[in-house]
Amino acid sequence: MTLPLNINGKDFDISARPTDTLLAALRSAGFFSVRFGSHDGQTGAAAVLVDGQLVNSDVMLAGQAVGHKIETVEGLNPGVNELHPIQKAFVETGAIQSGYSTPAMILAAKALLAQEPNPIEAEVREAFSGILCRETGYVKPVQAVLRAAAYLRGEEVPPYDGPPIIDATFFVENPTAPDEDAGPELTGGESGVQTETKPKTDILLTSGVPETAVVGKPETKVDAVKLTKGNPAFVDDIDLRGMLYAKLLTSPHAHARILDIDASEAEALPGVHAVIHYKNVKRIKYASGGQSYPNPPPHDQVSFDNKVRYVGDRVAAVAAESEAIAEAALKLIKVEYKILTAVFDENEAIKPGAPIIHDEDDTEEIHDASRNIVHHIQAEVGDVEQGFAEADHVFEHSYYVHQVQQTPIEPHIAISWWDSDERLVIRTSTQVPFHVRRMVAPLLDLPVRRIRVIKPRIGGGFGVKQEMLIEDIVGHLTIATGRPVRLELTRSEEFRSSRTAIRKASPGKRVSWRTARCTRCR
Numbered sequence: 379m380t381l382p383l384n385i386n387g388k389d390f391d392i393s394a395r396p397t398d399t400l401l402a403a404l405r406s407a408g409f410f411s412v413r414f415g416s417h418d419g420q421t422g423a424a425a426v427l428v429d430g431q432l433v434n435s436d437v438m439l440a441g442q443a444v445g446h447k448i449e450t451v452e453g454l455n456p457g458v459n460e461l462h463p464i465q466k467a468f469v470e471t472g473a474i475q476s477g478y479s480t481p482a483m484i485l486a487a488k489a490l491l492a493q494e495p496n497p498i499e500a501e502v503r504e505a506f507s508g509i510l511c512r513e514t515g516y517v518k519p520v521q522a523v524l525r526a527a528a529y530l531r532g533e534e535v536p537p538y539d540g541p542p543i544i545d546a547t548f549f550v551e552n553p554t555a556p557d558e559d560a561g562p563e564l565t566g567g568e569s570g571v572q573t574e575t576k577p578k579t580d581i582l583l584t585s586g587v588p589e590t591a592v593v594g595k596p597e598t599k600v601d602a603v604k605l606t607k608g609n610p611a612f613v614d615d616i617d618l619r620g621m622l623y624a625k626l627l628t629s630p631h632a633h634a635r636i637l638d639i640d641a642s643e644a645e646a647l648p649g650v651h652a653v654i655h656y657k658n659v660k661r662i663k664y665a666s667g668g669q670s671y672p673n674p675p676p677h678d679q680v681s682f683d684n685k686v687r688y689v690g691d692r693v694a695a696v697a698a699e700s701e702a703i704a705e706a707a708l709k710l711i712k713v714e715y716k717i718l719t720a721v722f723d724e725n726e727a728i729k730p731g732a733p734i735i736h737d738e739d740d741t742e743e744i745h746d747a748s749r750n751i752v753h754h755i756q757a758e759v760g761d762v763e764q765g766f767a768e769a770d771h772v773f774e775h776s777y778y779v780h781q782v783q784q785t786p787i788e789p790h791i792a793i794s795w796w797d798s799d800e801r802l803v804i805r806t807s808t809q810v811p812f813h814v815r816r817m818v819a820p821l822l823d824l825p826v827r828r829i830r831v832i833k834p835r836i837g838g839g840f841g842v843k844q845e846m847l848i849e850d851i852v853g854h855l856t857i858a859t860g861r862p863v864r865l866e867l868t869r870s871e872e873f874r875s876s877r878t879a880i881r882k883a884s885p886g887k888r889v890s891w892r893t894a895r896c897t898r899c900r
């Protein structure tokens with residue numbers, strides 16, 4: 379269907395499916411400032427103005443916007459190299475980190491200032507309350523809005539000189555200072571008035587803050603204009619002809635062997651171009667983490683395995699003309715599982731008789747697969763046995779790290795295609811482009827020189843994107859179909875399937891320490 383939408387004061391006819399969200403419709407029309415964060419509006423990254431009200435376009439159907447005035451940040455852009463006062467204030471105050479949530483924040487500010495031209499800080503914070511920002515901490519965005527309000531009121535606004543610099547004058551212990559415990563020395567002074575002199579305990583190393591040209595001074599972010607204007611900047615901000623959409627079939631079981639997969643019905647579904655799984659993808663071992671070369675062992679993963687080891691583990695992937703067709707195809711894939719006993723506690727996992735998670739014979743260098751111990755690191759300093767023998771006290775303890783999910787607002791997303799030099803290009807939201815390139819090469823059976831990894835701006839990483847997570851999947855699908863392929867994880871897939879969060883702290887990682895403590899030598 380074609381929807382007549384009024385966007386930034388102009389009328390557009392946008393083709394959309396009845397189930398398409400306003401977010402999908404706007405992005406299909408090139409409004410890339412409107413960003414995906416989750417399917418339930420929780421991040422606020424897809425916020426737009428509808429009749430002046432801030433609305434999450436990822437929880438609004440495109441059809442519902444017909445007859446309403448939609449505003450995106452692109453509508454604020456006065457012209458090339460010109461900025462709207464709100465954008466100007468965001469640039470000046472440095473209120474932009476990844477920039478993924480910035481357009482939504484700018485629209486929230488616009489809606490607020492249209493109602494309240496002279497807001498107080500609390501009102502600004504309230505206006506931002508529906509927009510999750512993982513980096514700025516909201517301090518500078520709040521300053522930016524208060525500054526923009528002054529601009530819009532036509533006031534003289536002083537240059538922004540950044541947050542106050544704390545005078546970090548350094549004091550160091552003065553070894554010749556008299557003992558403080560001795561208390562202050564009383565001296566007569568000219569006035570004969572008993573005055574208390576502070577013992578000269580510290581030597582003043584520097585006084586005040588050295589004058590600097592750049593350090594400590596506000597510096598405009600190199601791509602601040604691009605980010606405040608919502609110009610294309612992130613992985614998904616491109617249009618590729620004939621792009622296919624991938625969806626992942628993941629495991630509903632915590633531990634199971636895949637006895638068989640039948641994807642014939644899914645492959646026959648109109649619009650489906652490929653279905654990949656352990657039966658049609660080469661079994662090449664790798665380890666998805668590891669920022670060093672060669673990749674640290676154990677190499678206990680393959681792109682698609684005939685065993686699943688956690689709920690959310692990969693089972694198959696589909697590439698189709700649309701996400702909706704890909705999702706429909708997932709439901710047609712028949713998987714025969716043999717459910718195995720799962721283990722959810724690390725102490726149970728190392729006990730004799732516990733289910734063995736990695737019982738395959740082609741995994742190299744697991745410390746003790748029979749006890750599910752992937753790594754054993756022994757660190758000793760000095761003659762430990764002698765230390766223990768002489769120690770007054772020996773402390774032994776186990777430390778647990780709980781599961782983490784770094785939750786960048788931009789989920790994992792990767793797009794791959796063949797370029798005109800017939801190199802495989804992978805444009806991905808990663809923190810480790812060079813590792814990704816050398817890790818996917820053997821999995822895709824391509825020499826590294828025939829793979830180009832593009833890492834544009836990312837909407838937050840925090841370590842969860844320091845792993846080759848989905849790039850091999852889009853690579854396999856582009857090789858299988860010859861077409862560009864896009865895969866974006868949903869928020870729940872981020873929580874369930876981003877191995878970094880799972881591997882790093884699968885059900886409680888135990889680290890045991892024994893330290894000798896001697897009261898004499900500390």
Ligand code: FES
Nearest residue numbers: 476477479511512
């Ligand atoms: S600047 Fe807000 S999510 Fe990055």
